[in-house]
Amino acid sequence: MCRNRIAFLPRVLFLAGLIMLMVSDLKAQSFDHEPYPKLDFNFVNLELSLGVQPQNLRIDGEAVYQVEANISGADTLTLYASHLDISNVSVDGEAADFSLQNDSLFIPVNDSAEVGSQYEVNIRYSGRPQFGVLQNRNETIWSSQLPKAQRHWVPIVDHPQVTFKTIFNISVPSGIQVWATGEKVGEEVLSVDAMRYQFASQKEVPASGLSFAIGGFDNQSTGYGEKKINLAVAKSLDSKIDPQAVLQNAQDYLASVEEKLQREYPFKQLQIVVLEDHNGEKKSWGATTIFLYKNRGDLDTQLMRGIIGQWFGVQQRERQWNQADAITLSQTLLFKELLPDSSILSSKDQPKGFGHSLYSQFGSEQWNSWQKGIGEWQNESVTVFMRDSITKMLELSAVISWEEYANFWYDHIGQPLFERPQFSFDSAESSQRDSVAYEVYYDFNEAEGELKLQFEATQGYFGELTTIEAYEIYPGKVDTSEVTFTGKEDSIVLQVQPTINTLQLSYEDYPTLTLDEFKPSSFLISELRNGETVEERAKAARKLGYHTENPDLQLAIQDFMKQDLEPKVEAGLLLSMADITDGASGTEQAFLDALKSDHQVIREAGLMALQNYPQNSTVVNTVQAMAQQANEMPMFKKSMQVLTAVMDEESFSGFVESIVQADTVGHQSIFAIKELANMGQVEDAVDQANLFTESEYSYDIRSAALQLLIQHDHAASNWLNRGQELAEEADPRIRFLIVRGMGQNMNDEIRQFLMDYRQDEYDARVHQKIKDIL
Structure with missing residues (x-):
């Protein structure tokens, strides 16, 4: 029993x-919008008064709605208010007995409504949004355009089906600018410390498209007929963005889209906000607003896409994000016709696995796949019809789905295109997987007149016979032959004359193929003397160092170095000499002297050669000084790599600590901490990396620090402590990485924490990561 x-x-x-x-x-x-939400009331107008404290992302608000009953008998207005503290609600000036349950705000109206009955609903609230509002290290904050984002900063039905006129009154500390949905109609000094900005839209805008940006901007404007284009560039981008070029392009792009669609820009003002980092955002346009991100790639592509988005994306908008290809198709058709030279967006600055979610529908990868795949999706006549009828597509219902587009096409050309195309996107990772690399070892038997080539695959391999050309270089002539190989290992023997100077392999017909060749020293010396390009001569110079069994080469290299050489060639010879001398006592001076060269490539070669001299005080002191004085990362990285070879662990740990204390940006520190961990000083590396996870650092620094901690910090208690900070972290990418670290160091406490926290995580990507872990 x-x-x-x-x-x-x-x-x-x-x-x-x-x-x-x-x-x-x-x-x-x-995480997606409902297909057909139940709307007992029509929303006529929203006047939103918002006080924002950028230093802690705190908001205090008052939302005043004018609503109208759609049906008789409606007695409760339902809004969404995620993690907002509702302090007071009134209807037509009378206090209302509201309730808040599961992020839904229920407001009873005074009497059972009749169709057309109108009410004024006033809601006072406050909160600190974890989702829906983004913040960067400069305390710039801006609204997300992900689905169901607006409910985190205003009680609302933030569905594409809902539209209304707007008035925004946004109060912020002095010295900070505000841009928001609508036309800027005023600004007011409230006190020495505060300003209020007002924006209004007399044209209805979708609730899902409300947007704002608050921060330190350099602002410029230009007219566009009777309308206006405003440009706000983050102050950190002053030297990197040409505002006049952006404004001019905005004018040109607006005009070209208007001409093609035969429709005016639908609003009185266009606000363009340029920021450093996308913070994981996918959709970059709201009503009257376009967000451009420096790390999203080509600004012209982003700008044109955002301008097109004011028609296909705001006027006509997705009913659900899982049907958003209808919008992307429209944008692509227009884009390809109006701006054919630019189209691809960057997918950098996001953790691995972070991009695969519902949000990907408006992400860079999906956009890029449409740009590359649309030409192959349908036959030419269908594509031409789609392009030529794009203006008529705007006459479809404002809230659309792919099926509505497919119905339109079928009615006109009888083609059942109800299945959305599935495009593949050739990412950098897939390109790397497709590449093939071999090492080729040469064995020259001069007496027999035979040259054996041994192929050994180092990445991928060819499963079929592959033929490349070989040029046999002789005094006064060149003979051509073919070399055929296959598989992981293969060899071929060429019959050559004893007087051959060298052999050169040509594989231009195989762009994914790379060969790393190891030739006899006589071949390399011939190429060093007679190579047609600097790159050929420099490559030969560097390869001489692999012949460490030939002591005579040291003298030959020294003789070469007495000549007037190109810097790349001299650098190659230095590295080859370092391989041959292998740290022999008294040979370091040539490399120390190279550090004084006017050419960086020579200085770097001399520096790398010094790693052969461990515990040499002169070398240690010299390289340490170079690291401290390095203004550029390549030289700093090489200096630190050499120090790990020549410095003892305790001294290196102390040196890294001094770097961390002096580095205010973080790039040098992160690299130094990684080298510290590689030396085995993991505990010290973890302590130092923790300093760079704070929000004052840029995403690339924070993510590198967290990646290092994921690799080396296996204390569950440390990850539980980091998890306690999730609710205060505005960047979903950082939350994603913290959750990943927690998942790799799971215990009962972390599991319980994630189960409790999951209901408060509103980013689909982070939420899914937690689900995968649990």
């Missing part, structure tokens, strides 16, 4: 845990 009960217990616990996860999933957030 006891044995049976004990054997049964693990199954009970497993089933209990499974049921708990299933219940958790039932309660979990839905």
Whole structure:
């Protein structure tokens, strides 16, 4: 009996845990818009007064709605208010007995409504949004355009189906600028420390497209007929953005889209906000607003896409994000016709695995796949019809789906295009997987007139016979032959004349192929003397160092170095001499002298050669000084790599600490900390890396620090402490990395923490990561 009960217990616990996860999933957030939300009331107008404290992302707000009953008998207005503290609600000036449940705000109206009955609803609230509002290290904050984002900073039904006129009154500390949905209609000094900005839209805008940006901007404007284009560039980008060029392009692009669509720009003003980092945002346009990100790639592509988005994306908008290809198709058709030279966006600055979610529909990868794949999707006549009828597509319902587009096409050309195309995107990772690399070892038998080439694959390999050309270089002539190989290892023997100077392989027809060749020293000396390009001569110079068994080469290299050489060639010879001398006593001076060269490539070669001299005080002091004085990262990295070879661990650890204390940006520190960890000083490296996870550093620094901690910090208690900071972290990419670290150091406490926290995580990507872990 006891044995049976004990054997049964693990199954009970497993089933209990499974049921708990299933219940958790039932309660979990839905991240896409409802297809057809129940709307008992029509929203006529929103006047929003918002006080924002950028230093802690705190908001205090008052939302005043004018609503109108759509049906008789409606007695409760339902809004969404995620993690907002509602302090007071009134209807037509009378206090309302509201309730807040599961992020929904229920407001009873005074009487059972009749169709057309109008009410004024006033809501006072406050909060600190974790989702829906983004913040960078400069305390610039801006609104997300991900689905269901607006409900985190204003009580609302933030569905594409809902539209209304708007008035925004946004109060901020003095010295900070504000841009928001609508036309800027005023600004007012509230006190020495505060300003208020007002924006209004007399044209209805979608609730899902409300947007704002608050921060330190350099602002410029230009007219566009009776309308206006405003440009706000983050002050950190002053020297990197040409504002006049952006404004001129905005004018040109607006005009070209208007001409093609035969429709005016739909609003009185266009606000363009340029920021450093996208913070993981996918959709970059809202009503009257375009966000451009320096690390998203070509600004012209982003700008044109955002301008097109004011028609296809705001006027006509996606009903659900999983149907958003209808919008991307429209944008692509227009883009390809109006700006054919630019199209690809960058996908940098996001953790691996972070981009695969519902949000990807408006992400760089999806956009790029449409740009590359649309030409192959349908035959030319279908594509021409789609392009030529794009103006008529705007006459479809404002809130659209792919099916509505497909119905339009079918009605006109009888083509059942109801399945959305599935495009593949050739990422850098896939390109790397497709590449093939071989090492080629030369064995020259001069007496027999035979040259054996041994091929050994180092990355991928050719499964079929591959033929490349070989040029046999002789005094006064060149003979051509073919070299054929396949598989992971292969060899071929060429019959050559004893007077051959060298052999050169040509594989231009195989762009994914790389060969690393190891030739006899006589071949290399011939190429060093007679190579047609600097690159050929420099490559030969560097390869001489692999012949360490030939002591005569040291004298030959020294003789070469007495000549007037190109810097790249001299650098190659220095590195080859370092390989041959291998740290022999008294040979370091040539490399120390190279550090004084006017050419960086020679200085770097001399520096790398010094790693052969461990515990040499002159070398250690010299390289340490170079690291401290390095203004550019390549030289700093090489200096630190050499120090790991010549410095003892304790001294290196102290030196890294001094770098960390002096480095205010973080790039040098992160690299130094990685080298410290590679030396085995993991505990010290973890302590130092923790300093660079704070929000004052840029994403690339913070993410590098967290990646280092994920690799080396396996203390569950440390990760639990980092998890406590999730609710205060505005960047979803950082939350994603912290959750990843917690998942790799799981214990019962972390599991319970993630189960409790998951219901408060509103970013689909982070939420999914937690789900995968649990």
